Amino acid sequence: MAAPDHLFNLRNNFYLGAYQAAINNSDLSNLSPDDAIERDSIVFRSYIALGSYQLAISEIDSSAPTSLQAVKLLALYLSDPSSKESTIASLQEWLSDLAIANNPTLRLIAGIIFMHEQDFNEALKHTNAGGTMELHALNVQIFLKMHRSDYAERQLRVMQQTDEDHTLTQLANAWINLAVGGSKIQEAYLIFQDFSEKYPMTSLILNGRAVCCMHMGNFDEAETLLLEALNKDAKDPETMANLVVCSLHLGKPTSRFLSQLKLSHPDHLLVKRISAAEESFDRAVQSVA
Structure with missing residues (x-):
């Protein structure tokens, strides 16, 4: 008989974007030393997801286990753009240390950081071997x-063989369905709908449903879902970016959401694309002036 998974609810909250719930419900008893380390890494990653980088940086000291040190590196990387190079240098140093290089959390954080850097080949060097459901799910994101x-679908099959009902397997399935498009969009919508019936509503679930609605041309429903997501987290970049796109399709002004996004997340892909388009337009205007 399998031992009970004391971290199931904690992980699930984290995977579905219920970060505060993960933090609030992390006081778990009778954990093994390994489970306690995993619990702490999820709690600190939840703080990082909420933008509380400094808390993770200050509370994880140099004597902490490798998994927590890796999480601290992620907080350092995200908190200070000027120190990204030194953080990546530290990461590379750790990954070259054979004693810790195969630590699953270190490999996961390496994959996340190199994915942020758009260095997908480097990310896959550390994640492609898999080993945990999170690493497989990250591989799906990188391949997409x-x-x-096609490679993402192969990863999904591995996840389905391991645990078809796992939250990350369902999420990965929805991501792939959205990427493939067509009739698969309805399947993705049903996955997010199922999440919204089983678990407390989060920005992640609401954005998933809203993106499906936009793909299906249901922009009014998408806007309702996105405004609900904005009420839950006014600073979520994906909600603001999706509201910009949704508002454009509804013929509504986008300036407020776009201004918020530019101020709070200047490196967001949508901000960069809009800035590049504006620069191209200005150059075109100057060339014919």
Whole structure:
């Protein structure tokens, strides 16, 4: 008989974007030393997801286990753009240390950081061997960013063979369905709908449903879902970016959401694309002036 999974609810809250709930319900008893380390890494990653980088940086000291040190590196990387190079240098140093290089959390954080850097090949060097459901799910994200849904589908099959009902397996399935498009969009919508019936509503679930609605042309429903997501987290970049796109399709002004996004997340892909388009337009105007 399998031992009870004391971290199931904690992980699930984290995977579905209920970060505050993960933090609030993390006081778990009778954990093994390994489970306690995993619990702490999820709690600190939840703080990082909420933008509380400094808390993770100050509370994880140099004597902490490798998994927590890796999480601290992620907080350092995200908190200070000027120190990204030194953080990546530290990460590379750790990854070259054979004693810790195969630590699953270190490999996961390496994959996340190199994915942020758009260095997908480097990310896959550390994540492609898999080993945990999170690493497989991250591989799915990386392959989708590389526009290789065929490789993403292979990863999904591995996840389905391991645990078809796992939250990350369902999420990965929805991501792939959205990327493939067409009739698969309805399947993705049903996955997010199922999440919204089983678990407390989060920005992640609401954005998933809203993106499906936009793909299906239901922009009014998408706007309702996105405004609900904005009420839950007024600073969530994906909600603001999706509201910009949704408002454009509804013929509504986008300036407020776009201004918020530019101020709070100047490196967001949508901000960069809009800035590049504006610069191209200005150059075109100057060339014919």
